[in-house]
Amino acid sequence: MSPLEPVAEWQEEARALRRFGMALARDNRWPADERSTAALVETLISRALAARHVDDGPRELGPRSRLLALFVRLHRRHIRLRRIQDDGDEAGGERLPADRMAVSESAVERAIRIMPFELREALLLVALERLSHVEAAAALEIPLAALIERLERARTILAQHMTRPSPLRSSGPPHLRLVK
């Protein structure tokens, strides 16, 4: 993003990207806290806003969808680079243990945090940002059939979590032992 751009021009777009970005970037593989995730999202927002002037992102998309596509592309690059740097380390390995998960998050948030990125991208573009299937497929640079398949998989995972009790509460009520 150019520092010369008037604030009013990009503030609304940044707000929309922030909502999408925070939903996309929260991931239980990285135990980063909320503010660190916000720092990642802000960096990617700045780069996406700057890239729309020079980048050859999907031309067939409108300005808002194209911005989301650029954000997804930058986020994918960030994930790819981090995995290379931390090959075999904890950052690319196990999911966050249940006792480190946010206890206040809903089943929907939890399901989205743990689903694979490719499914999360598809679901959030369509369900949260209300892109059409054609727009979402173009933004993700995949065929329409692949998008449909990802959406169905994502919704299946989501359905499983929405009907399953929280892992933090799955142990049920505490067992009481009678004492004399």
Next chain:
Amino acid sequence: MMQPRDEAIADALAYVDDCLPPDRRADFERLMADDREIAERVSAWRAQNTAIRAAFADGPSRQPRVAGREAFPRTSDPGRAARFVEELRRGARSVEQTTFEKAPAARAQPKYGAAIRRRLARTIVALLAASFLCATSVDHSAGDRATRFADAAFAAYRTYANNHGQAVEIATNDAAALERWLKTQLAAPIAVPKLDEAGFTLVGGRVTPGAESPAAFVLYQNGDDERIGLIIEPGESAPPHEAFASPRDGAAALALPALGPATLTIVGCVDAPRLETLARIATAAPDPH
């Protein structure tokens, strides 16, 4: 070729997401009336859409409470991330690229300081505007890339260095402990230099937006209460090596390669020789903690 069942699923997804063409909506609604399984699936997917929109409506100001032990005690402030973002965004972020020797002396005030700074800022803005309009590819140039590192460093320094309430997320003078926390937050190894040789001791650190990826902001202070910030941004790209001066607050910044695959930007209200000394110490091989 799609099987009839796959086609029904595709239509159901398109129906739920409001992208089924109008002429096929009526057909699909008739199918739903006859197929209870499809109807239930559509109903569940609609509930998912509602739940997703409700869950993420608030954006980054939400602060989930995290179960389990924290490595460090932290103050909990749900809106801090959002306020930090707004503070960064509101700040004027123009920077002046300069030669290393021309970085201003610490707190040196010119005779007509305010007027000169205003004129200088206007000139810089005009030059930047002209260059931006003339060459949109400037974003990829090495010079502009270096400017972005300085820009991020000035913004973080302005926001945090003298914010005595919330200057750092983790207050510690233990570099190794801070490195462990930063590695978890950034998913990349971070080497926190010691600047004791220059009289600066570690105050703590936090994560801040960087030029190309999230970065560590590490704060140091000396006996005269002067504060120096180090922005350490992990990344594989070749780091820039340039000095900058901020016309707004007299701060200077120097971006240079850090130890490991990272860019280190030193920022503070110090003169060029001290910036150079700090850079030499910060990029020297670390002592074993």
